[in-house]
Amino acid sequence: MDNDKEKKGEKSSDLCKHGNFKGDCSVCDKERDRVFKKRDIEVESDGRIVLYHATIGEKLVKILEARSIKPSQETGERNWGSEGEKDDEIKKEKVYLADEKTLRSQVAPHQNFDGGRVYILKVKVGENNLRIDEDSGYEDQEDWLGSLDDLGMLSHKGEIADFEIFDKLKYELPKDRITFYSEKIYGAESDDEAERWTRELNEERQKNADTEDELVREAIESSDED
Numbered sequence: 001m002d003n004d005k006e007k008k009g010e011k012s013s014d015l016c017k018h019g020n021f022k023g024d025c026s027v028c029d030k031e032r033d034r035v036f037k038k039r040d041i042e043v044e045s046d047g048r049i050v051l052y053h054a055t056i057g058e059k060l061v062k063i064l065e066a067r068s069i070k071p072s073q074e075t076g077e078r079n080w081g082s083e084g085e086k087d088d089e090i091k092k093e094k095v096y097l098a099d100e101k102t103l104r105s106q107v108a109p110h111q112n113f114d115g116g117r118v119y120i121l122k123v124k125v126g127e128n129n130l131r132i133d134e135d136s137g138y139e140d141q142e143d144w145l146g147s148l149d150d151l152g153m154l155s156h157k158g159e160i161a162d163f164e165i166f167d168k169l170k171y172e173l174p175k176d177r178i179t180f181y182s183e184k185i186y187g188a189e190s191d192d193e194a195e196r197w198t199r200e201l202n203e204e205r206q207k208n209a210d211t212e213d214e215l216v217r218e219a220i221e222s223s224d225e226d
């Protein structure tokens, strides 16, 4: 650390791993450009980064009411992992994000165990609050660029107020899985029977999804009012 930096009272956390000020390092800039290009990441003119978050209808209603995507600590809910595991406290403070392609192909399908809707939210976030996704294998929470590079996933410390609904995915549960469920739940003794129960289960889920759509629509309308 040179004298200039000390005079300004900079802490080591203001420096990148190359020893330069964050935001003023050509090595970091080049690395960021490479990863953003690879992951197709847009940057706003004010420097904020565009990323994506997946959620289900029930949670979207809460997000719309709060006008904010909140970390699990504040909502008391969680999508990933289980209570008491490693990094649990850190995870509770974060909202998990991904690039659009990774979100669609890898994150969204996991939000859909019940065969319901998955909503994709587009968010704009500052770099300072970006952190790793623990599945990336990076130890340092600040290595979000590596996490995005390797995994297409990362996280944001704290709530995110700048979001919009970007897309809604309609899933039907894959046939093998739903057949498995209907055999398990209803004890079907033949393929025909399992098929029929599968169809009924899908119809029921479609009805639930329609009800949920209505709740989301109402939440969108009331968040648009004022």
Ligand SMILES: [Zn+2]
Pocket (backbone or CB within 6 Å): 016, 017, 018, 019, 020, 025, 026, 027, 028, 029
């Ligand atoms: Zn650097």
